[in-house]
Amino acid sequence: MPHITIKRLITFFPITSLAHPNAFIKVQAAALGFPSETLTISNEPSYLECYRNYMKRFYVEDKVSALVTGDIEDVAHNFMGKAAYPTGLRIFSPLFGIHRDTLLSQFQLYKLKPMITLISLAHVPQNIAEQLIGRFLDESTISILKQHNEQVKAGLIVQGITAGKPNKHHIEVDLCGENGEFHTMCLDGSAFAKRVCLVDLSSGVEIAGVDVPRKLLDDGYGLYLHLDYSVGAGVGFDLRDK
Numbered sequence: 001m002p003h004i005t006i007k008r009l010i011t012f013f014p015i016t017s018l019a020h021p022n023a024f025i026k027v028q029a030a031a032l033g034f035p036s037e038t039l040t041i042s043n044e045p046s047y048l049e050c051y052r053n054y055m056k057r058f059y060v061e062d063k064v065s066a067l068v069t070g071d072i073e074d075v076a077h078n079f080m081g082k083a084a085y086p087t088g089l090r091i092f093s094p095l096f097g098i099h100r101d102t103l104l105s106q107f108q109l110y111k112l113k114p115m116i117t118l119i120s121l122a123h124v125p126q127n128i129a130e131q132l133i134g135r136f137l138d139e140s141t142i143s144i145l146k147q148h149n150e151q152v153k154a155g156l157i158v159q160g161i162t163a164g165k166p167n168k169h170h171i172e173v174d175l176c177g178e179n180g181e182f183h184t185m186c187l188d189g190s191a192f193a194k195r196v197c198l199v200d201l202s203s204g205v206e207i208a209g210v211d212v213p214r215k216l217l218d219d220g221y222g223l224y225l226h227l228d229y230s231v232g233a234g235v236g237f238d239l240r241d242k
Helices: 022-032 047-060 079-084 100-109 126-132 139-153
Strands: 009-013 036-040 066-068 090-092 114-120 182-186 195-200 214-218 223-227 235-240
Touching (some): 022 036, 022 182, 126 223
Parallel strands (some): 009 036
Antiparallel strands (some): 114 182, 114 223, 195 235
16 A cells, blocks of 8 residues: 555444444544544435535545545445446555554553443344443454354354344344444544543543443344444543553
8 A cells, every 4th residue: 555644534324323423433533643534424315426526526626636535345345336336436445455453552552542332132142232332343353253253153143133134143243233233433543632432421431342332223234233323322522641
């Protein structure tokens, strides 16, 4: 990958708003020292055209030559490449094709602290999800996932029904969540000037992810366990010194 100068962080909403809400994105961008922009995605006229229109703006108006994504595998049939193709914008995916163990080993090197914030119960059994939600993706939680995968490989976990639909519990969980098994939000790392933390909005006191209320959501496509950032939950985000 060539040398790049980062102009801003782009977040497409509301695709992953339950996993990492806009309030978090703003604080994370401040910790990294980059401008941030949130762009709404819709199916009018189509998701492809919606992305493409934004990409045209990046290239023509903002004078941006490339969009960098975190894709590890082609799970969407080169969707971003198809969207960018007629616009002149290039797509860089520096993580693409890298072995999961290699990627996960970088967490310690770069002091990354990704917290698991949303889990698809169609992919991950609820008893496993309850052990993971609100915790950091580290050696301990990865061990839980690997133990689950060993049971899958041994044929000890069979396909069942989740939210009225056949689930994927009999398929190994991707350790980076690349197939939508789970989502994370990164609270700290060597590039962060300050660390992002969860706070009780009424007191400003820092709270752990495991102490954040969690909710179940059935959106008609799947059933998800996620941290609750709704107004009633009283949870927010702030910056703290390391």
